[in-house]
Amino acid sequence: MNAVRYCSKTGNTKKMAEMIAKQLGVTAEPVDTPLTYPIQKLFLGGAIHMASLDKELKHFAENLDSEKIREVVIFGTSGGVLSIKKGLVRILNDQKMTISKHNLFLHGLVPAKANISEKQKTEISEFVHAVIR
Numbered sequence: 001m002n003a004v005r006y007c008s009k010t011g012n013t014k015k016m017a018e019m020i021a022k023q024l025g026v027t028a029e030p031v032d033t034p035l036t037y038p039i040q041k042l043f044l045g046g047a048i049h050m051a052s053l054d055k056e057l058k059h060f061a062e063n064l065d066s067e068k069i070r071e072v073v074i075f076g077t078s079g080g081v082l083s084i085k086k087g088l089v090r091i092l093n094d095q096k097m098t099i100s101k102h103n104l105f106l107h108g109l110v111p112a113k114a115n116i117s118e119k120q121k122t123e124i125s126e127f128v129h130a131v132i133r
Contacts, residue, residue, distance in 0.1 A: 002132075003039050004028040007046040007057035010111040012077040016124060017045050019116070020075065023128040031060035037068035041100070041131065045075040048082040053091075057084070061091040066098070073100040073131050077109050102131045 004021040006028060008014035014028070020043050021028035035042070042064070046057040064072070072092055076084045083105040092099050104127040106120050116124075 001036070001039055002026055002041045002043070003035055004043040004045075005031050005033065005035070005060065006044070007031045007054045007060070009047065009049055009054065012106075012109045012111070012116070013045050013047045013075075015116055016075060016077055016106060017043070019121065019124045020045075020128055023125065024132070031056050035069075037065070039069045041071050041073055042069050043073045043075060043131075044088070045077075046084045046088070047077045048080075048084055051082065053084055053087045057088070058091060061088060062095065064092070064095050064097055066096040069097065071098045071100050074103040075105065075127070077106045079107075079109055079111055081107055083107075100131060102127060 002024045004017050004026055006013050006017035017028035046054055074085060074088055089099060109115055
């Protein structure tokens, strides 16, 4: 079983999560929605806010169970060039989680506009395909 969890303040990461979930045949849920175990691949996404991870995303990642999740796949959005990758990888490593070599971060998204371009939609599709094959 795969799962998609996200933290989104402006709607962009939520939209990306929903696109990923649709391809996987699951529902994208916010990080305050409990996981149903076991999970093959957990797609976990968020955005950089004020140069750091959201508290909700950080709390969620700190409480993941490495014995019930085979692999975590990181994704995210941002208005600039920063991403959640470094901070989230640090937390996931502390939790002894296996982290996928595949990750995707969409940059240049205007807050609250959910302006994912056709090119970025193709990137999302190719990303999911690469992860699940």
